[in-house]
Amino acid sequence: MSDPIVIAEGLHKSFGGAHALRGLDLSVPGGTVCGVLGPNGAGKTTAVRILATLSDPDAGHARIAGYDVVREAGKVRERIGLAGQYAAVDEKLTGRGNLRMFGRLYHLPRRQAHRRADELLDRFGLMDAADRPVAGYSGGMRRRLDLITCLILRPDVLFLDEPTTGLDPRSRGEIWDSIRELVADGTTVLLTTQYLDEADHLADDIAVIDHGQVIATGTPDELKATIGDRLDVTLEDPAAMPEAATVLNTLAGTEPTTTDADRLTVALPATGLRLADIVRKLDHAGVAAADVSLRRPTLDEVFLRLTDHKEPVR
């Protein structure tokens, strides 16, 4: 792993009386994907806007590739790409027209801007729609155009604020593929998302933020390990629920959650329990289990646990 290319230290930002960020720290090594997770209003967009020089922090500082986002904003802008929460392209222009215009605004000579537009359209599968106005594009195509607009200059760092919100699974998969390709080229990506599986698939590291602060960081596996494995039990007879709950409670040391009329789930302590022991204990108590399974927690469970200190309710 190389040195951090994105560094934020103690970022504070408030809007009127509302604190959007209260001391946010972030560090992203070059060439990796950092997933920023957080519930609505956690401060994800605010953080991205500060890092992309659109907004100044009230306190704290941030550097991109060594350049300060406030004092050396111009240098930062030459090295970043930003795809915001909405597809920021000109609806009235064609896809090609947009790329050519932004290419010119990135100060590429005309011929080169045109060539780069064609390259990108071709590589990201938009050539067929290149000469249609963007207003007639599907949501997925628009997002893809928005994304490739950031790539005109091959940025060192790419900020993606919820790049796949509102897309169907297929378009989402296509965006993911594009992001993976970029990372293979050496681009560092900082992406915010509401979809935990997105972070799970793409991110090398995850920062969970809530109320404007980072509350946990680590690889997806490390985060999952922090809350221990999950035990799911499906009963043959829902009437046995109270007995089953008692058994699981003594085993795990915490109250299990009822996820269905005949299903319970509980987080197990990090000190591993063997499946066989669990089945035996249930048997002893006279609980007939149709299915008992031990699994890693999903990132959703980690997220819910971290952000509202409650067991997930399904």
Next chain:
Amino acid sequence: MTALTSPLVRLRWTLTDGLTLVGRELGRLRQEPGQIIAALIFPVIMVVLFGYVFGSAIQVPDGGDYREYLMPGLFAMVTFSAVMGVMTRMATDASRGVMDRFRSMPMARLAVPFGQTGADLLTGLLMLAIMVVAGLLVGWQPHRGLIPTAQAFLLMIVLRYALSWVGVYVGLAVKNDQVADAMVPLGLPFTMLSNAFVPTDGMPGWLRFLADWNPVSTLTAASRELFGNPGAPSGNVAWPLAHPVTTVLLWSAALLVIFVPLSLRAYMRRGR
């Protein structure tokens, strides 16, 4: 990589980036031939609607032809449309994130407002040209020779440019294309409350006062005077109408002095 360092380089990029954005507006027009057709038909409709429908009922002060009286008013109306046009375009860019993309790019910052107002100037010239043709077709013409005629058009262009900066500022302030769209119809009463279509003599005192001081009236009066069209103010009239050319220049200067810095500040302001 293109660092914006020396002032000279910066100036050059402001110009080229501004031109790119002017080109963007032209590209949009090309994608929407409907808009060009509408731009062609609109003046014709206005000239016919006002010229023949109202014209049959309105008495022109000096007993002149109503369509000669009307055309300077329509020129003024087209000129003032700059505010709404630029406002909606700025607000759309701001609400769709396009403005944020511009801000996050290493482009010249001033290029966006200057490009937008420059593009509007081109559209304005096109609209004026169409309006002139429509006017000539229904019998309007300038009577005082080349220089005053050129002065009249120059006056319209100067004021239009100043007005487009009002549009930049308002568009940045509302930041919401829906609000901006909803504000567009407000332009109509503003232009109607003037001497553009009817003489103000018949209006109740307070209304007449507003109409006489309305800059739409001033521009209309100035071009009636310079074109030698009927209805040019004479006798005991409100100050702006007695000195219409000077007043239009004063308006233009005042709008530029106020709204250029305000708009630039609003555009460059960060930390929102």
